[in-house]
Amino acid sequence: MARKVSRRGGNIVTIHDVARHVGVSPMTVSRVINGEKNVREETRAKVLASVEALNYSPNLAARSLATQDSARIGLLYSNPSVAFLSEFLVGILSESSQSGAQLLIESCEGPEGATAALEKMKANGCDGVILSPPLSDSSRVAKVLRDMDLPFVGVAMARPDPQVCCVTIDDFKAAFSMTKRLIELGHQRIGFIKGHPNAYASQTRFEGFEAAMQKAGITVDPALVAQGYFTYRSGFDAAERMLNCKDRPTAIFASNDDMAAGAVATVHRMGLDVPDHVTIVGFDDTAMASSVWPELTTVRQPIADMAALSVRLMNDQIRAKRLGKPFEPVREIRDFALIERQSSAPVGTA
Amino acid sequence: MARKVSRRGGNIVTIHDVARHVGVSPMTVSRVINGEKNVREETRAKVLASVEALNYSPNLAARSLATQDSARIGLLYSNPSVAFLSEFLVGILSESSQSGAQLLIESCEGPEGATAALEKMKANGCDGVILSPPLSDSSRVAKVLRDMDLPFVGVAMARPDPQVCCVTIDDFKAAFSMTKRLIELGHQRIGFIKGHPNAYASQTRFEGFEAAMQKAGITVDPALVAQGYFTYRSGFDAAERMLNCKDRPTAIFASNDDMAAGAVATVHRMGLDVPDHVTIVGFDDTAMASSVWPELTTVRQPIADMAALSVRLMNDQIRAKRLGKPFEPVREIRDFALIERQSSAPVGTA
DNA sequence: CTGAAAGCGCTTACAG
DNA sequence: CTGAAAGCGCTTACAG
Incomplete structure (x- = not known):
């Protein structure tokens, strides 16, 4: 050498x-x-x-000094699932260290608290902001950002806005596919646990579920649709209500892994088995999915990759703005994947 | 402006x-x-x-270019808990982006696989290596590193080695304190779930438990000590065995949060309540601890901080080596904290 | 206590 | 297709 x-x-x-x-x-x-x-x-x-x-x-430092790529990127989040957030952060951090971007990280309590956090970022010389869900879907936050003339990128947006640069998966299609898979496994009475009402993704995933059920000619029983809040506890409670129905579901589709894990706990508590008596599936494929037992069948959303890509889009956008060039909002749709683990099985296995 | x-x-x-x-x-x-x-x-x-x-x-890039601080740091890990690893990564990534260090990340299957990974790092111009547990405690890995003349820092080491630079908590004292707290809550029949045998921390935590029991004059019932592997499933199984004892424990201390979460699931499955019938406590305070329900009482180990500090120590060590100055191995002991959440209660609450 | 010079490793912008 | 010059923003090493 x-x-x-x-x-x-x-x-x-x-x-x-x-x-x-x-x-x-x-x-x-x-x-x-x-x-x-x-x-x-x-x-x-x-x-x-x-x-x-x-x-x-x-030498990355030399490169980013020479290219002037070293943007100051703000990251704003409002307490999503811890598991989601840490995967998100890993993607953001690794890409920004690659590209030499500096990070300003702020959290806030919902869209109302966003303004203060954004003003702080702006005061610190922030060049652009990355938004995690559910903030990414907030039109209120988007307006504040536009008024401040700060470019932004939304991650995991569920509501299409052609004006906004974003990185997402197709939540509708993902939920549709998972539901279709459950139906292929012979399930008919399928329960659905919705996500937090403040996240558009909750609604979109539910619509995907409904569409697949309808396409298969299965009527969705309102008793098998429960409101959740993306927390383990809410999944636990929702599943309990459903499983106490006279005609209980043979499968439950929870809108994220935390709730699915909670649902598994409920099934166990009732002396039943997963997946022999009840199939449980989640969404996101966060650390939670492979940490519990049985490990969860779920929809893989490549959170870290999406977060990393959002940093690249942010860099492009900032560079364009500096050069005074126009920047067409990009809408990047990443692929999701159905991950089949041990929490799902054909109906009537027991 | x-x-x-x-x-x-x-x-x-x-x-x-x-x-x-x-x-x-x-x-x-x-x-x-x-x-x-x-x-x-x-x-x-x-x-x-x-x-x-x-x-x-x-401008961090300019600074690190000028100071030549931009070390190339290798990070070697061998599948610990996903929750542990992601918190670890967050600490490593944020500090290395602060200090302008470049990262080379490799995983391996136990100490045997480490040599190949380390050679790859060395070939890529790695200046020093950070070791996550249980690799940090492996004398075999330490020897390979010394032979390669690569400085290294161990994180969360449980076995004191004055030769090695490391960042840890006092696992013995932490386990001792938690056990003492359980005893204060009136628990006498306390079960203990050990961690993976390949991690020294498993042994050290168990010793802390034993010492506290002994000090309180309580005999440890061998039937209430189970081997675990740091996985949810192993905690689940271990707790099941213990709870099927004639004289079941009123509290279970699991050596990490994943196993504690598994133990909670077992209690629920048996139709019992946490903490009313059985208190369950964990160790680490990873995302798992606050994701499940009831949320876990646990020992907080500041993983991200410790990881960040390890990057700083690595930088110091690399700089010293470049300057040809001697570098005294530092042993940084961080504070742990007892975090009381809903999974613990005084004995006989039900 | 303060400053002028040179350099860190790379890239842009310009010439050929 | 290739190169010489200048510069990115900061710090070290040296003078005063």
């Missing part, structure tokens, strides 16, 4: 070392590393070989 | 703007910001006022 001694005695392979090794200018090495086209194929190959040989990898 | 237009059209307040505003050199501003002593009090005050007025905040 050819390493040079830096001003302070460290050993770091730089772009200059690679350049010298190959016999080109640092500029050419930079071009190869950044995948630019205007490099002769032969030169590119030599540079790449050298990068490999010297074990070069770029 | 006095903002200058940068090369690419952005508006950023820099150290120069502050300097001009105050009428001093950028150097002086830098000194004030970094809290150096050699600045006249009057000058310092003026600079600080200006920093406030212009809303200046330093």
Whole structure:
């Protein structure tokens, strides 16, 4: 490893070392590393070989200083599930450290508290804001942001707004698919636990459920639809009510994993088994889903990836604004996935 | 806000703007910001006022480029609890983005798989490695690291090794305190669920439990000590065995939150209540503890803080090594805290 | 106690 | 297709 001694005695392979090794200018090495086209194929190959040989990898701090990419990004959240939030944060943090963005993190209690938090961010030189659900769906928050002339990106939005840049999955389709799968497993009496009323995703997921039921010609029994609040406890209570029906459901679809885990606990408490007596499925595939037993069948929403992508979109938007270029709001729809674990089974397994 | 237009059209307040505003050199501003002593009090005050007025905040990328602090830090983990890991990551990521460190993250299956992962890191120019438990306690991993001449920091180590730089809590004392608290609540028949045998913390926590019991003059019934594996399922099973004893425990102390949550599920399944019939307490205070119902009384281990501190220690160590200065291994013991939630109560509440 | 110079590693903008 | 120059915002090392 050819390493040079830096001003302070460290050993770091730089772009200059690679350049010298190959016999080109640092500029050419930079071009190869950044995948630019205007490099002769032969030169590119030599540079790449050298990068490999010297074990070069770029200094992110230097890059972001040079590119001026170092935006100051605000992240505003309002207590979603802890499991959701931490996965969200991991995505945000890792991408922003990659791109050299600085982070300003604030929480607030619902859309009403958002204004104060946003003003604080703005005062701290914030260039743009990333919104986690349910804030991302709040038109009130969106208005405040527009008035402040701050660009923003919404993550996991459930209500389409062509004006807003966002990263989501198709909640309707995801809920539809999961419901369809339950029906394929022979379930007919399927209970549904809704999410918090302040989140649009709650409504959209319920609509997906309804649509799949209707398509299969199954009537949704109102007694099997319960209001939840995305908490374990609310799932626990909702499931209890449903399971005390005379004609109890053979499957319960909860709008997130926390509630599904609560529903599993209720089933167990009643001396029944999951999935033998009741199938339980969740939504999100957070840490909760694979931490409980039986592990939850759920809809995987790639939260960390979505969060990371939102940082990239935010960077693009900030850069465009700085350059005075127009920025067309992007609506990125990521794929969801049905993850089948042990909490679901064909009907009548017991 | 006095903002200058940068090369690419952005508006950023820099150290120069502050300097001009105050009428001093950028150097002086830098000194004030970094809290150096050699600045006249009057000058310092003026600079600080200006920093406030212009809303200046330093560009981290520029700083880390200039200080050469940008170490490349490897993070090696071997599947601990997902909840534990995500809190750990949040701490690591936020501190490393603060300090401008680059991260190389690898996982492995136990100490045996560590060598390959570490070689990969080393090949990628890694300057030092942070170890999460149970890897942090592995003398085998420590030896590999020493042979590679890579500095490392262990997080949440349970076995004191004066040679190794680490950040921990006092697991013994923490387990002792929690047990003492249970005894104060009147519990005598207390069950204990051990953690995974490959983690030293499991042993240490058990010793703390034993010591507190002994000090209170209570004999530990071997039937009330079960082997767990830090998973929900293992807590579930262990609790089931204990609760089927003729003389069942009135309280169960699980060595982590996942197992405690599993134990709660078992109690419920048997038609009993938490905490009315059985008190259940956990350890760590991960997201799991406040996600289930009833929420868990537990020992708070400040995982994110500890992880963040480990990054700082790693940076110090790498800098010392680069400068050829000796670095005395530091052993940082953080405070734990007893968090009382709804899963515990005085004995005989029902 | 304060400042002018040089440099951190990379990229943009311009020339050829 | 390639390179020389200048600059990103900050700090170290040296003078005074």
